[in-house]
Amino acid sequence: xxxxxxxxxxxxxxxxxxxxxxxxxxxRVFGKCNNPHGHGHNYTLELTVKGRVDSRTxxxxxxxxxxxxxxxxxxxxxxxxxLNKEVPEFAKAIPTTENxxxxxxxxxxxxxxxxxxxxxxxxxxxxxxxxxxxxx
Amino acid sequence: MKAxxxxxxxxSASHRLHSDELSEDxxxVTYGKCNNPHGHGHNYALEVTVxxxxxxxxxxxxxxxxxxxxxxxxxxxRFGHENLNCLQDFRRIVPTSENLAxxxxxxxxxxxxxxxLERVKLDETSQNxxxxxGDAELRH
Numbered sequence: 001x002x003x004x005x006x007x008x009x010x011x012x013x014x015x016x017x018x019x020x021x022x023x024x025x026x027x028r029v030f031g032k033c034n035n036p037h038g039h040g041h042n043y044t045l046e047l048t049v050k051g052r053v054d055s056r057t058x059x060x061x062x063x064x065x066x067x068x069x070x071x072x073x074x075x076x077x078x079x080x081x082x083l084n085k086e087v088p089e090f091a092k093a094i095p096t097t098e099n100x101x102x103x104x105x106x107x108x109x110x111x112x113x114x115x116x117x118x119x120x121x122x123x124x125x126x127x128x129x130x131x132x133x134x135x136x
Numbered sequence: 137m138k139a140x141x142x143x144x145x146x147x148s149a150s151h152r153l154h155s156d157e158l159s160e161d162x163x164x165v166t167y168g169k170c171n172n173p174h175g176h177g178h179n180y181a182l183e184v185t186v187x188x189x190x191x192x193x194x195x196x197x198x199x200x201x202x203x204x205x206x207x208x209x210x211x212x213x214r215f216g217h218e219n220l221n222c223l224q225d226f227r228r229i230v231p232t233s234e235n236l237a238x239x240x241x242x243x244x245x246x247x248x249x250x251x252x253l254e255r256v257k258l259d260e261t262s263q264n265x266x267x268x269x270g271d272a273e274l275r276h
Contacts, residue, residue, distance in 0.1 A: 003276075018193055029194055031201070094195030098139045102190065119276075127144035130197070131185075133275070136138045 003118055004060045005048045008070055010079035013038040014095040017084075038082055044123040045074060045104065051115035061115040073107040097124040101132040109134070140254055140275075141197040142185040145207050147216035150177040151231040154221075175219060180236075181259040182211065184244060186251045198251045206247045211240055233260040237268040245270070 015038045016030040026034045033039070047070065051060040077087055083095040089103040101122040109117055123129040153170040154163050163171045170176065184207055188197045215223070220231035229235050237258040245253050255269035267274055 016195065020193070029199075096190075096195035098137075098141065098190045098197055099195045101139060102137050128200075129142050131140040131142070132137070133140075 001050050002053055002060045003048055003050045004066075004115070005046050006063065006066055006070065007044060007046050008075060009042060009044050010075055011040060011042050012078050012081050012083050013040040014083040014090070015039065016094050016096065018094060038084065041124050043078075043100070044126075044129075045070075046119075046121040046123075047104075047108065047117075048119040048121070049112060049115040050118040054114075061112070065114075066112075069108065069111050073111060074104055077107075097122050097128065097130040098132075101130045105132050105134060137190045138187060139190050139197050140185050140187045141200075141203075142183050143200065143203060143207075145182045145184065145212060146179060147182070147212050148177060148179050149215050149218050149220050150175045151220040151226075152176070153230055153232060155230055175221065178260050180215075180233075182207075182240065183257040183259075185254040185256070186248065187254040188251050198248075203248070206244065210243050210247045214243075215240075233258050233264065233266045234268075237266040241268045241270060 015035055016033040017026055017036065018029075021029065047066075049061055049066070053060055078100075081087060083090045083100070087095070087103075089095075089106075090099070093099045093103070101120045104122065105117060105120045108120070117134065120132045121129055152173060152175040153167040154173075155166070158166060184203065186198050186203065190197055214225075215236075220226050220236065223231075225231075225239055226235070229239075237256055240258065241253065241256045244256065253270075255267055255272075255274060257265055257267045259265045
């Protein structure tokens with residue numbers, strides 16, 4: 001089994017808010033991240049897929065295809081967006097790094113015909129990231 | 137939905153690698169320049185990974201503020217800007233990064249309540265890293 005990782009970056013803004021919390025609870029739980037005008041990050045996505053090497057091509061997956069899927073499913077959707085307002089998954093779910101990782105996994109899962117998703121890693125900052133391996 | 141949250145912290149410390157069970161020559165052969173009796177230093181980078189279900193109310197595995205507070209009070213304050221060889225933790229144990237990673241894991245395991253400590257990763261330099269996950273196998 002070979003594990004292949006492709007990295008890409010996107011810039012987006014978001015804020016953390018649960019409409020079921022009181023304003024005080026939102027402030028206590030989320031602090032400055034609760035600013036309704038949002039704040040931004042340069043996110044880095046590391047997508048790891050796994051598979052066997054195709055003996056004809058030497059590939060686990062054609063990187064051109066993987067790049068196209070990432071552009072369509074992640075970058076076109078999230079790059080330079082206000083996540084809370086512009087990405088359907090975050091109309092109800094809070095766009096934390098955890099939920100962004102899960103959303104990306106769910107978007108990509110059915111799109112890979114060759115190779116299998118192994119891990120989605122999302123860096124919110126260079127020192128903070130979340131790994132998601134699918135449902136477990 | 138189970139996810140793994142990792143945050144990186146930094147601290148600087150000095151140490152010397154020396155074992156009283158080895159002769160002077162053996163210490164030099166084993167540890168080389170790290171056996172310098174005056175010690176030497178590192179800017180350590182510490183990654184702490186916690187695992188858990190994403191809380192649907194907050195979208196989080198664990199409160200980052202609580203994680204920061206636990207690491208700051210139990211690790212950074214304890215080891216930051218210290219000479220590791222002078223600490224009680226390393227009176228009888230060589231303060232290699234292996235032993236330091238294991239020590240940090242054990243301390244945080246006790247400190248972090250309500251969440252599973254998955255692993256710690258200690259970068260001694262940009263080229264050497266040490267990961268410890270207790271008795272569990274590491275997941276990559």
